[in-house]
Amino acid sequence: SFKGVFSSVSGRMYEEKKKHPERNSMQAVLASMTDDGTDTGRRGMDLNFLYVGDYQIPDVLEDILLDEGPVIIKASNGLDLPELKGEDLVGLDDPQIMMQWGMEAFTNPEIITNSMRYIHRHDMLANEFLNDFKMIDITVLREGGLLPWVSRMLDPKTNGVAIQRGNAYTYKTPDYFMATLQNHHPGEFADQQHVFQVLLSPEVAVFHQHPAQALGEGALSGSPGYWVGYGRFPHSVQHGNVNLSIYDLPDKTGFMEDDIFHFTHAYFPTQLFDDHEIDGRYAFARKGDAYIALIGKNDLYLGQEITDPDVTSTDDLIQDGPTTYWITEASCADEDGDFETFKTRIRENEITFDEDDLRLTYESDHLYDVVYWGDFSVDGAVVDLEYSRMDSPYAVVNRKPDTITISFNGVTLFLDFYGMERRETA
Secondary structure, three states: OEOOEOOOOEOOOOHHHHHOHHHOOOHHHHHHHHOOOOOOOOOOHHHHHHHOOOOOOOHHHHHHHHOOOOEEEEEEEOOOHHHOHHHOOOOOOHHHHHHHHHOOOOOOOOOHHHHHHHHHHOOOOOOHHHHHHHHHOOHHHHHOOOHHHHHHHHOOHHHHHOOOOEEEEEEEOOOOEEEEEOOOOOOOEOOOOEOEEEEEEOOEEEEEEOOOOOOOOOOOOOOOOOOOOOOEOOEEEEEOOEEEEEEEOOOOOOOOOOOOOOEEEEEOOHHHOOEEEEEOOEEEEEEOOEEEEEEEOOOEEEEEOOOOOOOEEEEEEEEEOOEEEEEEEEEEHHHHOOHHHHHHHHHHOEEEEEOOOOEEEEEOOOEEEEEOOOOEEEOOEEOOOOOOOEEOOOOEEOOOOOOEEEEEOOEEEEEEOOOOEEEEEO
């Protein structure tokens, strides 16, 4: 949460929630925790606990909600597909298939045989959502165990739909918020995932991505589309207030992919900033005392409005090229002084990019170095980007805990889900 809104990296995020943090579905939950009386109009299963009259939100969670930081929070959610077998989650039993399909893994090599068997068992090929399976409903493939090979060879666009494990790094200060899914499947297909975001205020978000559809009719509501999800994931990493992202886009489309666009772009809402500047491959913005700098490999420019090709857009910051990078650094008046001083410092930072090895180095307060599909180093030390369930000042929790202990401001909350115990002590 940041200043009363919840908007971070996510396995599924639509355009409105990405661009307007204050409209996130979690707002009803936050409103209930702060007792501000806000009725967001949202009704869903995730809100059931709000309507249980005797449920009391622990004080320590309210205090954490209101903590402005600065704070670093590392967290890991979900499973990667190769992890499912070790958890006995690959199979046709209900808990297994609901895990596989619940994470929207249908055609991936680890799952495709199960999917086809389950579809046949329940006569589901008439389902419009599963209609594409008819293309591979061939007896020799199905019964000969060849479907995983077909999935690996063709690598269909649908493989990117799977919501896999996310290692999330969040850096929150009183003035700005930055979050990244670390090194999340670079170069692979995507769907509705949202791997990087900066908030300069509860209403002002900045993020970049690779569009999966051209800007035109249907692209703003499609999934993945012009703003929703990605055509291809970047290699994106973060340390503190700096994010480095490399996009390496193929020349040819993949199987079931309509097109591949050789540009990336950022949501850069100039109309919401108090001040901004776009100068060559640099873009700067200020909202109140919060600052952001975006640096591209190539020049950055504002795109065109969908309704009128002759009207310059106010929020679509484009960078052309099949191989690009975006460096994002956030700051504030307390850290950098005035906005002009911040811009001057950013321009003086050294940047090198080896396009042959896809290696990006950026020197700011630290020396950052990232290799596409390789290591991320800060000041020469390789950073571990695989996290436990939670690693923060409030709680350190392993991946499969029996109990969870959360502490802040001298108050501790102890949770034992197996023993059905919840205890808060001061």
